[in-house]
Amino acid sequence: MVTRNPRGQQKSNQAETLKREIKRAGRDALKIAEREGVVAGPPPEVPDDVPLSAAQEAWLEARRQAELYRKARARLDGESAALDDERRALGDERERVAEADARAKAALHDLATERAALDEARTRREDAERELAAERARLDRRERALNDQASEVEQGRLDAEAGFLEQEREHLRRLREQRGHMLGELEAQRKQLYADLDGHRQELDEQRRRRVAEIDRMRAEAEAELAERRAQVEARVTELKELERQVRAGAENLDDDRAYEREKAQLTVAATLKRLELDRERLQQEYEVVLQRARELEQRIFERDEALRNTGYAAPEALHQRVIHLTAENEQLRQRIASMPGTADRELLEQTLRDHEQCQVVRGRLEFAIAKLRSENNSYVTANAELEELREHRDALQHSVNVHQQMLSDKRAELDDLLSNAHATRPFPGLDELDANAELQTELPVDDTPPDLAKLVEYIQQRILADRTHRRGNTKLAYRDRDIRCLLGGLAMSRLHLLQGISGIGKTTFPKAFAASIGAAYEVIEVQAGWRDRQDLVGHLNAFERRYYETAFTKAIYQAACAAHRNRPFFLILDEMNLAHPEQYFADILSGLENVGAPLRLQLSTHAIQPKAELLVIDKGVHLEVPKNVWFFGTSNQDETTVQFADKTYDRANVIELPTTPPELAERKVEARQPVSHKALMSSFGKAWKDHRATQDAVVRFLRTELASRLADDFGIGWGPRLEQQIRDFAPVVVAAGGDIGEATDHILATRVLRRLQGRYNLRAEKLQDLEKLIEERWPQLGKEGRVVTSPDATKALLDRLIEEKS
Structure with a gap:
């Protein structure tokens, strides 16, 4: 019966795998050597009888050498890529130098063109001077001709004395008049020519001086720029030459390194193959020695088997007892031989000794066999332990598979529940709750009578003063009538308002108390520092759950459109x-x-979702329309935790700067009134726009004619149609609410126009002082036609603060 050794079979399989990997590595090395141009002989054949330990060592050595070669190859490729990058950078720099040379040549060409134009102007001047000299010569000839004519006249006079005195006297008078007239004309022409000549000469001289100065300046700038560019180009050329030298040296070093690496790789591969060949020979010799030893052991085993057969296959203990017994018998025999010496006894004793020696040999062979059997038994025990370990690992893997299958089953069930719930849940649960709220769906009574804005300001001020809901302790809420008028005018001007000022002065309380005083609704949204996009404000749609997660902002806008709020303002x-x-x-x-005139909508999804809430609009997706009765108020502090508003935000907003100290007001009792409707408020704004149209024109005209050019020239500040339209909406409401044109202009100038001066670093205190003086001088222009004008306190305070910062 043949007994299989699992551990020996596993080692045999590992040896075969390693042999195959070594052969494949040899083939890969040959391919790489051919690709790199390295001459290498074929790898020696791996003998089939290579021991596992030697094959493992050879495989590890081959992997190490291959890893070294891959690293050297990666380094070589990296250096080659860096060299290519340097070459490309050198080419780009050469192109930039060529462009700089082209620009310098173009500048020299422009200078030559200017010089030619100057020479042409000089030629024209010389031609004009020659024409002037010719004209002067002509006048001299004309004067000589007139003198000759005068001589002829004098001669005629003498002739007249001979007989034609009276007749020629008249002729002489006419000739004298003609001569005087012609002399006057000639003198006038001469003066005019001289004046034209002087003017032309001065103009030419001035043009020549300006042109020469301009050409000299351009030449100096061009020469300076050319010198600078030449220096830069020369420095860059020097740097590029040095870089090129370094690149060449690097390329040479790289070639040397590459040759060295190839030679090193070749030598390494050859040395590895040689070492493997020597190992193979050594292992072959060891194999032969082991094989000889195995043959000897087989012979000894055969002899042992023969001895066992001769002894009847007795056990080693029995043989040992037999040896002891024989030893005792030998001892007795020796005693007997000693007592009975003889030839037979000597022969028997010799035979006994030979038997004893043979027993010793058999004993050694049996002990060796016992040790071998124990070693095989230990191998079987180790294999059995490994088998038990594999069984335990299999059981652990099976348990893990069962656990994961259970988890997968649970997740599938959870997914099925989510899908079923998603199809069963309405997509807008928060808005559906608002639709189901009976209070929100009940319309509240409001007053549609357009209020008098001046009386409304007084009413709001007193209602806020008497309000106990928004107070902090016993401190009364008090706001200036100017701030209330500014808020009313802002409602007419824009739907966005920014309230600024130090912390704790009531920026959030102001719109809340204002809304409570007129019966409007409001909602406060706490902005978070981590908000980055629109989803943080309006919510998002979970397509998997088929549900929209509404925010407080979205619900507030939806409430503003419900029956309880749609007829009154909503802040x-x-x-x-x-x-x-x-x-x-x-x-x-x-x-x-x-987009003035277009409905303001918030897109909640890009595709239609049903069922939708009642007030949502389906138009290429689902939209929430912002009602016209909604105004947005934003409060802001200025510290290290906040960010600055961009110009696009300021340009669309009404900015209110609340004072640091509230006013001292006397509380008066006012009668309560019904909430002011949105329709009534807008009607009062429309009446103000109609009654005070001249006010809006006066403010726009004042800013255009008195300040626009100075602001543009000194500070680069301008404005467009948007601001002028906002002025036309804001100023009449402020005046109708009890203010005047100066108050409206001061607010617009301080918060919308001069606000852009804040944060600038290039301002000079002198320019700001000149601007402040100009505003004080031109401010009375607003008071034409008997209008009351309030002084520009806010504007002066802003300029004084800027002047102090720049001084």
Whole structure:
């Protein structure tokens, strides 16, 4: 019966695998050597009888050499790529140098052109001087002709004395008049020619001086630029030459390194193959020795088997007892021989000794066989332990598979539940709750009578003063009538308002108390510093769950369109609006505010979803329309945790700077009134626009004629049609609410025009002082036609603060 050794079979399989890998590595090495141009002989054949340990060592050595070669090859490829990059950079630099030379040549060509134009102007001047000399000669000839004519006249006079005195006297008078007239004309022509000549000469001289100065300046600049560029080019050429030298040296070094690496790889492969061949020979010799030893052992085993056969296959212990017994018998025999010496006894004793020696040999063989059997037994025990370990590993893997199958089953069940719930859940649960709210769907009574804006300001101020809901302790809420008028005018001008000022002065409380005083609704949204896009503000659609996750902002806009709020103003207050960038998360609203006349909508999804909430609009997706009764208020602090508003946000907003100290007001009792409707408020704004049209024209005209050119020239500040339209919406409402044209202009100038001066580093205090003086001088121009004009306190305060910063 043949007994299989699993451990020996496993080692045999590993040896065969390693032999195959060594042969494949030899073939791969030959391919790489051929590709790289390295001459290498074929790898020696791996003998089939290579022991496992030698094959493992050879395989590890081959892998190490292959890894070294791959690293050398990667380094060589990296250096080649770097060299190619340097060459490309050198080519780009050469192109830039060529472009600089071309620009320098173009500048020299322009200078030559200018010089030719100057020479042409000089030639024209010389031609003009020659024409002037010719004209002067002609005048001299004309003067001589007149003198000759005068001589002839004098001669005629003498002739007249001979008989034609009276007749020629008249002729002489006429000739004298003609001569005087011609002399006057000639003198006038001469003066005119001289004047034209002088003017032309001065103009030519001035043109020549300017042109010469310009050419000299251009030549100096061109020469300086050319010298600088030449120096840069020369420095760059020197640097490029040095770089090229380094590149060449690097290329030579790289070639040397490459040759060295190839030679090293070749020598390494040859040495490895030689070492493998020597190992093969050594292993062959060891194999022969082991084979000889195995034959000897087989012979000894055969002899042992013969001895066992001779002894009847007795056990080693029995043989040992027999040896002891024989030894005792020998001892007795020796005693007997000693007592009975003789030839027979001697022969018997010799035979006994030979038997004893033979027993010793048999004993040694049996002990060797016992040791071998014990070794085989240990191998069987080790194999059995490995088998048990494999069984335990199999059981652990089976347990892991069962656990993962159970988890997969649970996840599938959870997925089925989610899918079933997703199909069963309405996509807009938050908005559906608002539709189901009976209070929101009940219309509240409002007053549609357009209020008098001046009386409304007084009413709001007193209602806020008496309000206890928004107070902090016993401190009364007090706001200036100017700030209330500014807020009213801002409602007419824009749907976005920014309230600024130090912390704790009531920026958030102001719109809340204002809304409560007129019966409007409001909602406060806490802006988070981590907001980055529109989803943080309006929510997002989970397509997997088929559900839209509404935010407080989305629900507030939806509430504004419900029956309880749609007929009255609704203020949506973004507290700490500049904790994040409004231009990112508020971008849809900012863009919508620009499209005047078009409905302002928020897109909730790009495709239609049913069933939808009642007030949503299906139009190439699902949209939430922002009602016209909604105004947005943003409060902002200026510290290290906030960001600056961009110009696009300021340009669309009404900015209100609240004072650091509230006014001292006396509380008066006012009668309560019904909430002011949105329709009534807009009607009052429309009446103000109609009654005070001259006010809006006066403010726009003042900014255009008195300040526009100075602001543009000194500070680069301008404005477009948007600001002028906002002025036309804002100023009449402020005047109708009890203010005047100066107050409206001061607010617009301080918060919308001169606001752009804040944060600039190139301002000079002298320019700001000149601007402040100009505004004070021109401000009375607003008071024409008997209008009351308030002084520009806000504008002066802003300029004084800027002047102090720049002084």
